[in-house]
Amino acid sequence: MGKRIVIAGAGYAGVLAAKKLYKRLKKADVSITLIDKNPYHTMLTELHEVAAHRVQEDHVRFQLEDIFAGRNVNLVMDTVKDVDFEGKTVRCENGDIPYDYLVIALGSKPTYFGTPGAMEHTFGLWSYEDALKIRHHIVDVFSRAVKEKDAAKRKSLLTFFVVGAGFTGVEMAGELAEWIPELCEKFHVPREDVRLVNVDLLERVVPMFPEKVGAKADRRLRKMGVELMLKTSVKAVGDGYIELESGERTFREETQTVIWTAGIESADAVKALDLEKEGRGRIKTDEYLRAVGKEDVFVAGDNVYFIPEGMNTPVLQMVENAEQSADTVVHNIVALVTGEGELEKYAPKFHGAMLSVGSRYGCAYIGGQKRKISLASFFAMLTKHLIYIIYFIQILGWKGFFEYVRNEFFTIRRRRSILGGHFSNRTPSFLLVPLRVFLGAYWIFAGVKKIWEGWLQSPKIAQFFASAAAVFDAAISGAAVSGATAVADATTTATQAAAEASLLFDWNILGIFRLTFIESSDYAIRLKFVLMDWFNNTFLLRTDGTQVFFQYVVVISEILIGVLLVLGLFSFFASGYAIFLQALFLMTTGLYLSQWWMIFAAIALLIGSGRIFGLDYYVLPAMKEGWRRNRLVKRLYLYHD
Numbered sequence: 106m107g108k109r110i111v112i113a114g115a116g117y118a119g120v121l122a123a124k125k126l127y128k129r130l131k132k133a134d135v136s137i138t139l140i141d142k143n144p145y146h147t148m149l150t151e152l153h154e155v156a157a158h159r160v161q162e163d164h165v166r167f168q169l170e171d172i173f174a175g176r177n178v179n180l181v182m183d184t185v186k187d188v189d190f191e192g193k194t195v196r197c198e199n200g201d202i203p204y205d206y207l208v209i210a211l212g213s214k215p216t217y218f219g220t221p222g223a224m225e226h227t228f229g230l231w232s233y234e235d236a237l238k239i240r241h242h243i244v245d246v247f248s249r250a251v252k253e254k255d256a257a258k259r260k261s262l263l264t265f266f267v268v269g270a271g272f273t274g275v276e277m278a279g280e281l282a283e284w285i286p287e288l289c290e291k292f293h294v295p296r297e298d299v300r301l302v303n304v305d306l307l308e309r310v311v312p313m314f315p316e317k318v319g320a321k322a323d324r325r326l327r328k329m330g331v332e333l334m335l336k337t338s339v340k341a342v343g344d345g346y347i348e349l350e351s352g353e354r355t356f357r358e359e360t361q362t363v364i365w366t367a368g369i370e371s372a373d374a375v376k377a378l379d380l381e382k383e384g385r386g387r388i389k390t391d392e393y394l395r396a397v398g399k400e401d402v403f404v405a406g407d408n409v410y411f412i413p414e415g416m417n418t419p420v421l422q423m424v425e426n427a428e429q430s431a432d433t434v435v436h437n438i439v440a441l442v443t444g445e446g447e448l449e450k451y452a453p454k455f456h457g458a459m460l461s462v463g464s465r466y467g468c469a470y471i472g473g474q475k476r477k478i479s480l481a482s483f484f485a486m487l488t489k490h491l492i493y494i495i496y497f498i499q500i501l502g503w504k505g506f507f508e509y510v511r512n513e514f515f516t517i518r519r520r521r522s523i524l525g526g527h528f529s530n531r532t533p534s535f536l537l538v539p540l541r542v543f544l545g546a547y548w549i550f551a552g553v554k555k556i557w558e559g560w561l562q563s564p565k566i567a568q569f570f571a572s573a574a575a576v577f578d579a580a581i582s583g584a585a586v587s588g589a590t591a592v593a594d595a596t597t598t599a600t601q602a603a604a605e606a607s608l609l610f611d612w613n614i615l616g617i618f619r620l621t622f623i624e625s626s627d628y629a630i631r632l633k634f635v636l637m638d639w640f641n642n643t644f645l646l647r648t649d650g651t652q653v654f655f656q657y658v659v660v661i662s663e664i665l666i667g668v669l670l671v672l673g674l675f676s677f678f679a680s681g682y683a684i685f686l687q688a689l690f691l692m693t694t695g696l697y698l699s700q701w702w703m704i705f706a707a708i709a710l711l712i713g714s715g716r717i718f719g720l721d722y723y724v725l726p727a728m729k730e731g732w733r734r735n736r737l738v739k740r741l742y743l744y745h746d
Contacts, residue, residue, distance in 0.1 A: 118406030157280030175740025502742030545670030552663030631695030673719015
């Protein structure tokens, strides 16, 4: 019987560990089981965006079946209750699961520090469900405030507290500060009637950052209308109020919304385990990330309590720790299962941290172990997006990348991104229908015209190329007569055009490309490409037969593009092929300025133009279902929603 590897928890560390174990052990006699109470993985670091309605809820939720499609990983939806370390069994609500090697990656939950009423009367932000509750609640209190006649009750409804000014708290406050003006506009509430407060016991926001970096986040929050109550502790939270203490002063604020982001502790399932723990329930490990005293139990992610060599504090509960600890755990389990290689000590190399203050401003402190730099505003947000794209790719490959870019840029509303609304696809697609049909008809006409000119009967390409070359050669030489003479076999029309041509510029780029721009009967541009010239001389122009063959290809391609565009069928393929053909024309005969509109029209029609009054509306959904069922496609994530 093969080795049984069980991973408890489908957070970032657990998912990465499962994927990497499968990749490295897929030929070994092992079984990999991943246990989680939910059928999906949640991107916890993006919950504030869902809670404040910047992105749709599916942005932070990935179905485990999609993540592990085509991979032999057993997915068990169950709640871990305990572990029998002697019997090597994970005890769940619905049954026991035996293991030979166990990975504990059960994650964390909010901690309330014993604050009376905090658990009962605040909103957490540590799950997909938490984010949705906050979103719906905030919309609800605005709708109730509009109808409320009592001034005190109305003020309470429009007062929002975020407890905790660490990463999560600042990001939540920043997102709310951006969303509130939208809600005010929607519900006709004056912005000055809304109060947003960020509370923390410490004397500055995001204390993990250097003071100068934290000060930038502080200024941004205040600029966005966030009231900061620092050096202020929460004494109690009740139904409709929060009790605070600042210095020797204790006071009470009326509010219907308190969002708790003050800290985290290990999940209840971790606390229940008979293992040595430190620091709010984190499991003490050795240098190989094995639970102390357990040779077959590894720990990853937030549950790790380990002080690396040269450090005075335990590893931080952050995404990089989840990723790097998963790598170490995987390496060590593989070494034990296969008997190959040595165990690897955990030596994390963290590269800093980033946070967003709303959608357009961020702060970052990043770099190597010896030197880090601070970034703010656009460049900090750009860095954050790039890191999160890597996160999404690690989880869902191409699908993850596409989904992230779509949600953060292409479907964003109210300009809530670092690019504003410039990439947001808000143009009604039905306005592209006339352009699609016209461009399609133009391509059909071009193909049919070539049939009338005899392109299917006799070789034409050599003469066609020579005619075009005559115009460019004459302009380059600067001698109309010699240019015309050099192409004596060209048509009379081409010779006349050559005589009138004048050179605007002629750039030779590294001996590979030659860009020429001339004025003749119209402005024309040509991009000579060495490899293209070689292909033409070696294959295309080799014989009359090869010329006629490629002429057939051109004619059929032009008519096919046109028909597909008119019908709105496979419009992405048709538009892309149209751009490709125009690129070939650019590198052979050149393109007149009057033809360039066809390229930009095709670009405009690339995405979704066939779904409006086109056959893509019916065909693509059916094809999509069949495509997604393909095992290889699912495994490589070659699809999107």
